[in-house]
Amino acid sequence: MQLPLNLSRAFAAALLATTAISGAAAQDFDWKAHQGETITFLANNNPWATNVLKYKDEFEALTGITLRVDTYQEQQMRQRLLTVLNAHSDEIDIFMTLPSREGRQFAAAGWYRDLKSYTQNAVSPDYDFDGFGSALVEAAVFDDVLTGVPLNIEGPILYYRKDIFEKCGLGAPSKLEDLPEISAKLKECAPDVTAFASRGLKPALPYTFSNFLHNVGGSYMKDGKSNLCSDEGKKAIGLYANLLKDYGPPGAVNYSFYQLTSLYREGRAAMSFQSSNEFPAVMEGGARLEDTALMPLPAGDGGSHPTTIGWALAVSNFSSNPDAAWYFVQWASSPEMQAKLALEGIAPPRNAVAENAGYKAWLSEQPVRQEWQTALGHLADQGTSEVGYPIIQNPESREHIGQAVDAVLLGTSTVEEACAEADKQLNALIERE
Template sequence: MNWTSMHIAAAATAMMMASAAHAADFDWKKHEGETINLMLNNLSWTQKIKDSVPEFTAKTGIKVRFEAFAEEQYRTRLSTLMQAKSPDVDVFLTLPNREAQLFQKNGWYADLKPLLDASTSPEFDFNDFSPALRNSGVFGDKVTGIPINVEGPLFYWRKDVFQKCGIQKPNTLEQLPDVAAKIKACDNSITPWAARGLRGTVGYSLGAFIYNMGGGFTDASGKASLCEPGTVKGIQLYGDMLREYGPPGATNHTFTQVMDLLGQGRVAMTNESSNEFPTLMSHQGRSEDIGVGVLPKGGETGISKPVVLNWSLAISGYSGRSEAAWYFIQWATGKEIQAVLADKGIAPSRASVFDSEKFAAWAKENSARTEWVAALKEIASTGTSLYQTPTLTRTPEAREILSNVVQQVVLGQADAKTAACAVTEQVQALQN
């Protein structure tokens, strides 16, 4: 080894020793005896992190009150407490692309930047999160959330049903109705298709239908619109699939009902959250017969543009226990816990965990895992987080309008063009 190499090695060793010393200096017990309140949406991540909370309490001495709700109930409850400026919420889950602008404007987020700078373990490494995920909660110099995952809708299909019926996986969106019709004719005990139909939730699984058919959420001038030809085609196809080949009561379904049906073996295809993969795999037989991929591209357009996003942990702007809450967030999003959750099927937001040999080995244990990881990598590199008409602070209203348009098609009350073009003034008013 030459002098330069020795010098570099010595410097690296010194840096590692310094880092270890700083890590040892960080006092995880600083807030021992305190109690923090968590309010969370009932994601697969939520269920898995709850199992590990006793480890956090053992590490820090901080007790945790843990509340988790179904998504609509969660949003209602969180909004009520935030509007009341309640100190009863310390840590909560937030979906940046849906609500970050509004929550930031309302003062519902605490600024994590001072905590990152002054109250963070040297092992945390904020730069380990991919730039797109890391920046999803950044407003100027203010950091509002730490990403817990990467996710998006994926195309799930029953390989055994396709094989039994002699059907090939669809290569384009336009082939979906024909495939569904063949499944229906082959085995009428299987519902060919399921997807979200509940108001306020549809855009997530609909978005790629619109993009792949050549549409979007603005017109040529940049104004909000659902009336563009490709957009209308995507909405019509989505609505037709639910009306002709979906389960009864589809307009009341969100991800929980859709994935339950798939897990129980009652549905052949869906486009639903990558987050629900662990839940799906917990059903007997699904790890052997489920195929996973990205939604088929548009046949005429050749476009494949999936939706991708992340959930983040945030601290309430009204919390009186922000540093103790920050201890929980840096633990829950740290490398060690993300590695544990990755082994349970939670897609990590940290590059070091996602690209690790351990995660790669886990993925190779069966074909469903391998396909799931490959699909996540694809949506992370090609996806978009916009799946409603653009608006700075009124995203929930934009999604309600979109859902209402889709429901009219599903229920046979209007065709997509009539329903979508009728709301142009409404969606443009939200953009202002």
């Protein structure tokens, strides 16, 4: 099982400490060392890539390196990546990766170049690798290999309508187990809006469900076996699925980030448990700026263990220009760049950026932005990156988790039947690995 991020800081500290001795190397650093070379970047068409690529010309002017960019939607990007890496092709030098999803698999296949020595020996004086949150760095380390450099921090948080809560005489939820009761009151008091919304789409819901499972004290695996039918696992499945079934939007079973954002932004949901990344999209148009409050998912009987993940920038092990590729990684993840991106609503993975005066001024413009940052701080401190099973076949494990929750949500299985079927499939998957 992946270690909770707050417990893993010591592990990452060793890696970060080694960068302290790299001062001499930094002094010799030359941005033009790879002038004339060409590198290819496979990008996911998300806000981070869109915003960073606005400055592409600056990178080329600074380094003299030609940057070719291939941009796709996330799923298509992954297909292309898989094809290229599986063929051991040098077509792609740099790619975006989600360590919580494919990190274990790609690392086991030897597809990532270990960036540890780069962070020690080939950094500009102002790069400050130590400035990254150690938890995020650790989440990108597999078998002692640093697979990528963190680009953002994200996780699901609870968006809720202060005005509706106030009208219904309700305070912010303080305990996870209170959510059904609060939702019932909201449904009665404000029947025109959906009381509680979250992801229901099978492959997408483990992102939000994992927080429920961990907060009730559950875990995906125990003693090398699937653990969904534990008391905590059954409680989490029942709680999550029944919240959506009884108080969720019609068609919740197909809900992913897109539907959640639309529903909440249109003022049709009182609570929406969705990605912190969607904050700029939810606030677009300004309709929700004044009436929304944000918080991490309330703690359950097992405490508070929010899901915290982040995209990372990796260099292909088959790149024929890894040194030039590292220059792009370094430029794109520099304190200067991340400070610029933070003002576009991309949560910074560097603690120093969160303290940056410009960023603080941006946060102070709206109370809800400050709440967003506070929630992200909690995610950084208490988070776990375990989304689905900590196995190489993590993406397939998410399918079975989603299937179990959806079976209860659709009413085709009881919690016991759904978790038993999921455990059967997942144990077979674990055994196959």
